[in-house]
Amino acid sequence: MTELLVGTKKGLFALEGEPGSEFEVTSRAFAGEPVDFAMRDPVSGRTIATVTSPFYGPKIWFADDPDGEWTQAEGVALPEGGEHALERIWVIVAGDSGSLYAGGDPGVLFESRDGGATWELNQALWQHRVDEDWQPGGGGLCLHSIVPWPGQPDRLAIAVSAAGVWLTDDHGRHWRRGNRGIRPRYLPEDAPEDTFQLCVHRMERAKRDPQRMFIQFHGGVYRSDDAGESWSEIGSGLPSDFGFPLALDPGDPDSAYVIPLTGDFDRVTPEGHVRVYETRDGGATWTPRGEGLPADRAYLTVLRRAFDRAGEGSSLQLYFGATSGDVFGSGDAGESWFTAATRLPPVFSVTART
């Protein structure tokens, strides 16, 4: 049985099913509220959700199960009396030492050491944000990607739109940029090479080769072989190198999956044809994977956190949701696809577990 937690514009939906057939909606929580992200803490098994009420602001909630009683987490706020307010929590990721990390707007990172009940702001990164002129992307100044290093809990990489990649080797006490080689097309060619106004859309790390990382950028797909210190463009075989989400097969460090959109001027699947693109050679070549996906008059938008995987290798499962309210899945590493759900509210995020 696979469980999907689908964050939507109008609540959190929990779905259960087997690959190949439609999933059952087993619960809906936070009815009417925008649920930006939800996940299961692998240590406690708790469900943790981020909700941005248009009235009452962003909060993190936790519950033993999605249809259970939700409790508001504490500490999810910026320092009182400053110039900034928390706008949104974009993502929660489990670290390698039992910690949970939450990333949000305006470029903030929180850590929880008690399964999501209480959170603490990472002060060192926040000080960079306060001292430097970080520019928001179209979706705000969102810290959307948090990638731990398996087996080395003090090493962490994060990505911010539009403040680029940041790396720490001492559990967040000090941070440095990791942007060498990224070439933004939305800045003049003679822009300083060390600019950090970099609109990363999603970043992931290969589990079996943690030096290997991938980025879906705002125009460009990149690979790093030195843990995010430098990047090489690998998007030349794609119909478009613009898109938001990215997923990897944990069993293959040469693998990556992206879902191209036409471009930043037209953020829908190209030519009305929904296809996931897969590489198994580190981005040297890309293979379209569209069997079972809408192939005609399907102009979908897939947001950055609306793509996830479970399992690995030949049993890798992939799931993505669109703002159309459709959720699609694959139980065979992208070879074929099925429709897991339709007519949900616009999908903001998908997480999967088996």
Add this chain to the structure above:
Amino acid sequence: MALVCLHGPLRNLAGGSATHNVDGADVRAVLRRLEDLHPPVTGWILDERGVIRRHINVFVNGERGAERTAVGSADRVEVLPAITGGAS
């Protein structure tokens, strides 16, 4: 003391009561004091800057108020969710 009137989920956060007698010279001070008395309210009406959230309206004796609107001891401070949505 001003009389603060709460609606929706704010009532539950403030101990289940819709009305509260609260001290404070202006709207921000009254709402901060309300947070002191009922910590679960913290962050729901005022953000970290002390600004009333964009889609919350505060009325003092029926007139739209702001953070610095003066509040007297016989005043009524009503906190209501505003009209929102419809654009996307």
